[in-house]
Amino acid sequence: MKIVGTGFLAGALAPLEGAFPDVVAVAAGVSGTGDIPERAYAREAELVHRLLRECLREGRKLLFLSTASAAMYSDPHEPGRESGPVFPVNAYGRHKLxxxxxxxxxxxxxxxxxxxxxxxxxxxxxQLLPALVRQLRSGRVRVHRGAWRDLVDVADVVTAVDRLVARGTSRTVVNVASGAAVPVELIVDHLAAGLGVSAVREYADRPQPHRVCVDRLHRLVPELASRPADEEYARRVLDAHLPAYR
Structure with missing residues (x-):
């Protein structure tokens, strides 16, 4: 696998570099929904266009990493499904779509x-975890009341990539998520307890229930279907990576 990028996801996918020589993974580009300059979106688009031309020329498969966040799936009443429709709510979601x-x-x-x-x-x-840890350590954290987040361990993402590519999954879209979104308040509570800190909470009402459908993922990668689809998975993921912040 040719991995294009040098950041978080590129590093996580590095163990797959010696496998799948016919695959080009785009692990670079915009990775947040903040105040993103237009040139950053343009750079990612130009990169994807160039790599698509290379894949067409060389007969390789392009692995494109998009988003299953609320930026893409904004309907509070239905879990986000790959078969759509989707109505991205910001520039980041529209760019990825x-x-x-x-x-x-x-x-x-x-x-x-x-x-x-x-x-x-x-x-x-x-990104979510380091940003919340930084705020908690500063003694003041902003909490979006009513917002939910679907956390997925990067190790499960790598497993999904490995299995999907090995099984020849092609020309489709697959959500890679836990399917178990949890309230942001739960994440903040768990992080504060794990770090042994307390912080003043500034609440902003931002109702944003958010669920991602993982039926397709579990059908294609049944190894991931055995994970608990509840708050226990989120707590387990946080506990696995909190030591790096202590």
Missing amino acids: GLEAVVAASGADHLILRLSHVVGPGQPPH
């Missing part, structure tokens, strides 16, 4: 994975 369309229409062999909130070592500071 647009690139998915380019990949699907390119004619190149491809696999699109929509990732929920991945948790693991070496995450960039703007």
